[in-house]
Amino acid sequence: MKKSKFDLAVGLFVAAGILALVFLAMKVGNLTGLETSEGYRVEARFDNIGGLKVRAPVKSAGVVVGRVDSITLDSQTYEAKAILRIDQNYKFSKDTIASILTSGLLGEQYVSLEAGGDSVYLGQGDRISKTQPAMILEKLISQFLFSKASESTGTSK
Template sequence: MDRTTIDLWVGIFVALGLAALLGLAMKVGNLTTSSIGETYYVTANFENIGGLKPRAPVKSAGVVVGRVGEISFDPKTYEAVVSLNIDKRYGFPQDTFANIYTAGLLGEQYIGLEAGGDEQPLKNGDKITQTQDAVVLEKLISQFLYSKATESDDQPEKKSASTETDADSLDASPLDKISHK
């Protein structure tokens, strides 16, 4: 085979490789979505962020408006400090509420922003004061078990005394009791 033909093919080969890498970066990876548009950042403190990861989406009304930046721990308040990079196009009032939600039952966690009524908008470096922690499944379960245990402590003699009341206790489902608490 001719030398120049080989060079040509190798050139095509390398170009294809670079194109594929570019394709992966643009079309498959999130290299583009993170750098799109200019952003401003605000911070928010949470007592518990659960499984929130850097680069998780920040949504408002279900629309992605930014991404989670750094997550760090504040040793003074023992709270997690989460910085949010929000697209410059979207302004939010000062009293915006930041929640950590879970997509689906076991999906990834994201931050949901709920706008308040303040006239002052959030500026670069501001702090969101109103936050709600992540729902931790283990906590929920242990809460449920605890309430169940206290409940059965309350009425031990009743249970052992008669079996007729079993039907009553079946009526009240455990979930109802949690919501009543």
């Protein structure tokens, strides 16, 4: 009689714990999302990745299609080598352009993919050849100042 009281209470306890885990996984986390589905990896090289982080989203037209798997520096070319894992449901043509953009003014950086017109699709281990590096604020400002300066020297002539 006493045993069944334990059994019932412990059963409810374990069920509640698992329910809490399911709640965390489904409602709080993104188990339903991309993380569990299989994907393929492609490589993209950038002159500068700016503040891009591992696990940053890979988006196309604003839709998350994958994540950044790893970021390393190629010691030969001094380019940043980013491995992108892309959900296998999405196909991108060979001439896709990868660029690093920022969501909002101060938001996190992500990789944006713009599909091209090639009929051959990217597969596991392929490389995206057309990339556009992250915009660095300091560089933008110095470019702007430089162009202004050259403009003013041009008009004064």
